[in-house]
Amino acid sequence: MRDGQRFMIGPGGYPDLRVNAFLASPKMRVLAGTTNRDYAYSLGVWLNFLVGRDVRWWEATEDDVTEFQFWRMTDPQNEEPVGGSAFSKDVAACKKFYRWARKKYRAPDPFEEFDAPEAKRRSDVRWLDPAAVVRWRDLALRGRTVTGRRDKSWRGRNEQRNVAFVSGLYGTGLRVDAWGSVVLPELPAPASGRAYFTCTLADECAKGGYGYSYWMPRSVLARVRAYAEGPRARAVRQAQAAGRYAAVSGVRIVVSASREKVRFASSGGATVERPWRMISQAMRRRLYWEGEMGLEPLSLWLNGDGLPRAGHAWQHVFREGNERIAQLGLEGFTCTAHMLRHSFALKWFSIGKLVGAGRLASLNEDEARDFREQFGDVWHLVQTLLGHRRVETTKDIYLEPFRSLDVELLLAHAEGFPIGPFMAAAFAAHPAVRTDPLAGVR
DSSP: OOOOOOOOOOOOSOBHHHHHHHTSSSSHHHOHHHHHHHHHHHHHHHHHHHTTTTTOOGGOOHHHHHHHHHHHHTTTTOOOOOOOHHHHHHHHHHHHHHHHHHHHHOOTTHHHHHOOOOOOOOGGGGGGGGHHHHHHHHHHHHHTTTTSSSOTTTTOSSSSHHHHHHHHHHHHOHHHHHHHHHBGSSSOOOTTOOOOOEEEEEESSSSSGOOOOEEHHHHHHHHHHHHIIIIHHHHHHHHHHHHTTGGGGOOOOEEEESSEEEEOOOTSEEEEEEEGGOHHHHHHHTTTEEETTTTEEESBBTTTTTBBOOOGHHHHHHHHHHHHHHHHTTTTTTOHHHHHHHHHHHHHHHHHHHHHTOOHHHHHHHHHHHHHHHHHSSHHHHHHTTTTTTTIIIOOOOOGEEEEEEEHHHHOOOOOHHHHHHHHEEEEEEEEEEETTTTTOO
């Protein structure tokens, strides 16, 4: 077993050593962090399903798999059915487990001949326009009321950190785990006259292991640095005073670090130098450097106790934020981390279309031509910003609203700028795009 290793306890209170051997196997260790987590969860769902049918996992048959599909996706008695995308992930996890178990223990594979249904991811996608993003942030994370005033009963913790993190998700388009993996040395230095700063997402922190360039708006960088110099610095000082960092096991002391690479002491005492692109999320949380007051983590995002924050912890922020908004009477006005990525794509598709149509007054003819030559059509612009390897992924999943609307007609009738009012008008009637529910309310 390794530190942080996932494991399962059976309903009788004892672990199944074979299942846990799979979770600790190289088959699982080579997976990306989020995929490893999702596969472990899917396997747990399958094992619990078999417990309900009084079937041991090594005795399961194809009939059990068929019943599993019915219960997971269709059964009226299942209060939380899933779509094809989630079930396909379940099947992929179970196939990987049984292929391993067949070689290791000669266990029969009930999933061998089973094909998962084609996933229809597009129906699960939701968007927010720029005004809705701001409204959700203010209500859910900043303790505002529907009138825009400060809620006197608001006791939200880590407000400045959470606002900076959510603003960064929407401003950069990064996935939640990727944005949560950023370390202090990777932050760009402020520079006057620049609206965006070019950054690099590490291969080890990107989905599929393929890093890419992303662009951080000045407003996001300002929020992040304000958090780092304020609440984060206080959390670090309190953790140092409590001796919390000295009790952390497996720490790697950093000797030097730049935006491109880091040098740190290995477990054997030797000094190791690596580019940031090769440093995994787990290793990043173990990197500390010696400051004037003692040890300090290099991780940008910290919990309230000053320890590095794991990527999955951000889901609590969105869940609690959505619960607060529901209490304010705005049922259905919800947001998730991935919705912000979708919304980022929609915003930049709109901007790209306006540039292509010559509707942005801030660009002259030469600048607009350079823009088109740099990115080709608008789809490739958004593909670049999202870090997709295939433009078809961008077209098929992220930007469906433009498939059902006459873009040129929208462009012809859009009333001025900035982009926020344009998008609010353009997508007001689209059922999957959420706009500010309080627009026009004083």
